[in-house]
Amino acid sequence: MATTSDIRTDLFPKIEPYVSGLLVLDDLHTMYWEQSGNAAGVPVLFLHGGPGAGSSPAHRQFYDPTYYRIVIFDQRGAGRSTPLGETQDNTTSHLIRDIETLRRHLGIEGWLVFGGSWGSTLALAYGETHPERCLGFILRGIFLCRESEIDWFLYGLKNLFPEEWHTFVAPLLPSERGDILAAYRHRLMDPDPEVHMPAARAWSVYEGSCSTLLPNPKTVGYFSGDTVALGLARMEAHYFSHDIFLPKNSLLDNVDKIRSIPAIIVQGRYDAVCPIISADDLHHEWPQARYVVVNDAGHSVWEPGIQAELVKATERFKTGKL
Numbered sequence: 001m002a003t004t005s006d007i008r009t010d011l012f013p014k015i016e017p018y019v020s021g022l023l024v025l026d027d028l029h030t031m032y033w034e035q036s037g038n039a040a041g042v043p044v045l046f047l048h049g050g051p052g053a054g055s056s057p058a059h060r061q062f063y064d065p066t067y068y069r070i071v072i073f074d075q076r077g078a079g080r081s082t083p084l085g086e087t088q089d090n091t092t093s094h095l096i097r098d099i100e101t102l103r104r105h106l107g108i109e110g111w112l113v114f115g116g117s118w119g120s121t122l123a124l125a126y127g128e129t130h131p132e133r134c135l136g137f138i139l140r141g142i143f144l145c146r147e148s149e150i151d152w153f154l155y156g157l158k159n160l161f162p163e164e165w166h167t168f169v170a171p172l173l174p175s176e177r178g179d180i181l182a183a184y185r186h187r188l189m190d191p192d193p194e195v196h197m198p199a200a201r202a203w204s205v206y207e208g209s210c211s212t213l214l215p216n217p218k219t220v221g222y223f224s225g226d227t228v229a230l231g232l233a234r235m236e237a238h239y240f241s242h243d244i245f246l247p248k249n250s251l252l253d254n255v256d257k258i259r260s261i262p263a264i265i266v267q268g269r270y271d272a273v274c275p276i277i278s279a280d281d282l283h284h285e286w287p288q289a290r291y292v293v294v295n296d297a298g299h300s301v302w303e304p305g306i307q308a309e310l311v312k313a314t315e316r317f318k319t320g321k322l
Contacts, residue, residue, distance in 0.1 A: 007315050009308035011061040023105055025076070025098055028089055032080035033073040033102055037065035042135070043108045044314070045099070046072045047115030047122050049141075049301075052235025053228060054079025062114070062307075063314050071111065073102055075122075078231040085196075085234040087189070091245040096126050103133065112317055114310075116140030116301050117274055118236075125246065127261065128254040137263040137289075138313045140306060141271055141299050142279040144251050145244040149278060153207075154180045160272050161210045168206035171199065185237040196234070197226065203233035210272050213298035255285045262322055263289035264313040268297035268306055290322045 020034035037060070044063055048055045054074045063070050074081040076090045076098065099122075103111070112135045115123035120139040127134045143149060158165035169177050176183035187199035201224055208223025209215075222228060239245070247253075263286070267279035276293070283291045292313075294305035301307065316322050 007312050008064075009312050011058075011307065011311060012063065012065060013061070014057065015060055015065050016057075017060075023102060025101060026089060028083070028086065029076045030082045031073055031076070031098060031102065033071070033106075035069060035071055035106070036060050037063060037068045037070040039069060041067050041069040042318075043069045043071060043106075043111035045111045045113050046070070047113065047119035047126075048072075048075065048078070049115075049117035049119050050078060050232045050235050051075060051095075051118045051122075051239050052078045052085070052231035052233070053118070054081075054231055062310050064318065067318055068112075068314070069108075071102070071106065071108070073098075075235075077235050079227065084227060085200075085230045087234065087238040090235070090238065091242070092122070092125055092239075093245060095122055096129050099126050100130065100133075109133070110135050112136045112138065112314075114138040114314070116310075117143050117299065118145075118239075121145055121244065121251065124251045124258075125244075127258045128251070131257050131261060134258065134261050136261055136317055137258070138266070138310065138317070139263065139282075139289075140266045140301060140310060141274045142265065142267060142282050143274045144249075144278050144282070145239070145246075146249065146278075147243075149274070150181070150240050152275060153273065157210055157272060164206055164209040168202060171202055181237060181240055184233070185241055188234045188237050197230065200229040200233035201226075203236070204229035207232070207236075207273060211298060211300040212303060213268070213270050213296065216300070216302075219300055219302065252281065252285050255282075259286060259288055262317070262320075264292065264316065264322060265289050266292045266294065266306060266309045266313065268299055268303060269293055269295045270297065271299040273299040 017034035017036045023031045204223045208220045297303040297305040
């Protein structure tokens with residue numbers, strides 16, 4: 001009989017999609033999507049963070065490719081979807097509809113929903129809108145996008161990462177630092193790349209620098225790339241400025257709609273970007289979900305302990321024994 005120690009915790013080997021495409025969503029937006037793994041397997045949907053961070057090939061490696069039909073896409077304004085950084089017709093409701101459009105396009109009845117950071121936000125919002133389409137949830141680095149969480153990201157992180165915070169606000173005038181979000185959004189929405197790209201890079205590098213328990217130049221380098229930086233910074237400023245286009249506290253208030261669906265929540269104890277209090281609040285509202293705290297991890301999905309628990313979670317769903 002298999003024991004807990006027998007459950008796989010390392011990433012699966014690199015794989016390539018067996019099919020990918022571009023799906024026209026409306027007159028403006030086109031979505032990149034791909035499938036890998038077992039075409040006849042259990043569907044699993046990966047929801048990337050940000051909003052706006054996009055997906056990467058390594059995200060395919062959390063799932064057993066012999067068992068899962070792995071569906072990955074880039075959300076509006078992110079990654080390989082076009083136009084990059086576009087905020088028009090880009091709201092949480094649009095993203096939820098896009099997921100359903102993709103599901104119907106692929107002929108999938110229901111799927112396991114896997115999302116971290118903003119991906120956990122979107123997973124909850126999608127699940128509470130379409131619970132009948134969700135086989136289960138694997139959520140990481142919980143972000144409920146409450147005012148307190150946004151204020152922490154913009155101001156509170158100074159308490160843990162003062163050097164990175166001073167670099168983050170350095171491009172702003174002293175008079176602008178009382179409303180960092182508005183000041184950055186003004187720059188990020190400027191059509192001139194000479195204005196919006198330095199702002200995007202500063203925002204994205206700030207987030208990347210605060211995402212790991214220990215300094216990780218590789219992570220910071222990833223966040224500094226043009227596509228990630230512009231998608232992430234512009235989309236985050238856009239969504240944060242509009243309270244993610246959802247009623248206050250709606251994600252916690254609607255947990256009853258998904259309470260009976262199997263779920264695993266994975267949270268880094270020292271997650272500075274999405275502090276553990278949000279995961280704790282969600283767990284208290286949803287005690288039926290399995291809650292795993294990784295005591296030696298920050299926010300990044302690539303923290304060794306986080307990575308291991310996520311692979312373990314996808315393996316647990318194969319057996320049905322959470």
